Amino acid sequence: MKRKPSTEATAAWIRLMRVQSRVLDCVEQELKKAGFPPLAWYDALLELSRAPSGELRPVELERQMLIPQYSTSRLIDRLVDEGLVVRRECKMDKRGQFVEITEAGRELQKRMWSAYSAAIEKHVGSKLSDTDAAKLCMLLDRLGCSCGQAAPLAAGEGAAIR
Amino acid sequence: MKRKPSTEATAAWIRLMRVQSRVLDCVEQELKKAGFPPLAWYDALLELSRAPSGELRPVELERQMLIPQYSTSRLIDRLVDEGLVVRRECKMDKRGQFVEITEAGRELQKRMWSAYSAAIEKHVGSKLSDTDAAKLCMLLDRLGCSCGQAAPLAAGEGAAIR
């Protein structure tokens, strides 16, 4: 065996994969059981609701959410179908567009947050003291910068997901 | 706002989701670029190669890997197609079967490990001291037991993934 990664590093890798998978599943299941759409919808709505005038370029959404371009495009399609956002043309750059959140979108985002926050509390908050949570953050942050940097998160209601 | 989860807990949740997503992507991409199949294949092959006589019931694989039943079933289909495992009938329980790893399967598992371990070292090991990696493990482990317990991992080559 190569023994390149220490057993500690390997163990950390395994935990990282398994624990997030389990915790994410739990949270997603609770949202779904409460009749809500997938978390990715929440993330998008949150980013939009935080934007200056409730609108963002798809490209920015893509960078915020760390998902591929085509995935963003189709996510927006679905949000439009549900009346949660609308596409607007972008006059300064005719090949682009703006995506603007609607009132229905803002409302859903808020309703989801109450279920979402409860799930976070149940599956994360209740298992870690605040100082341990902070330690966990710092350790995770060190793993953050290797293949393209992601945007830092503002405070408040938490976005997430791939 | 509800303020149920502390900001620390929420931040930890966000990091957990984002960091694992990024790190996993990086590792999967490296494996793919080296011409290897998805990590899930590795996990399955590893579990099988560790099993007493190189064979496992699909149900056990399912529990080890924390993936749904139908997913296991189809994963095995693909491994069979590639000649990495074979299905054997189970005489003691006629509705069941055994899945046995082939020589080609064992070989692929070993070849994958060298690329896989290098990727773990690059994206995890090199960014964390051993003691920090150990701390990270302990913190993550506390998040582990909420909706059905997973099997603990043996040492050695690391399995992972959803």
Added chain:
DNA sequence: CGCCTTTACATGCAGATGCATGGAATAGTC
């Protein structure tokens, strides 16, 4: 033994995802 429940695995179908590509507009270069 009949009968019902549970366990093990497979699969049809709809929806989601990855990948490659396409089209349209802008930016950069000479």
Added chain:
DNA sequence: GACTATTCCATGCATCTGCATGTAAAGGCG
């Protein structure tokens, strides 16, 4: 200003996933 490269977004196609359901074999029970 023509030409090429790049950016922004959409989409066809193959694959993968989730969900529900199906089939076959145990297991439990009177």
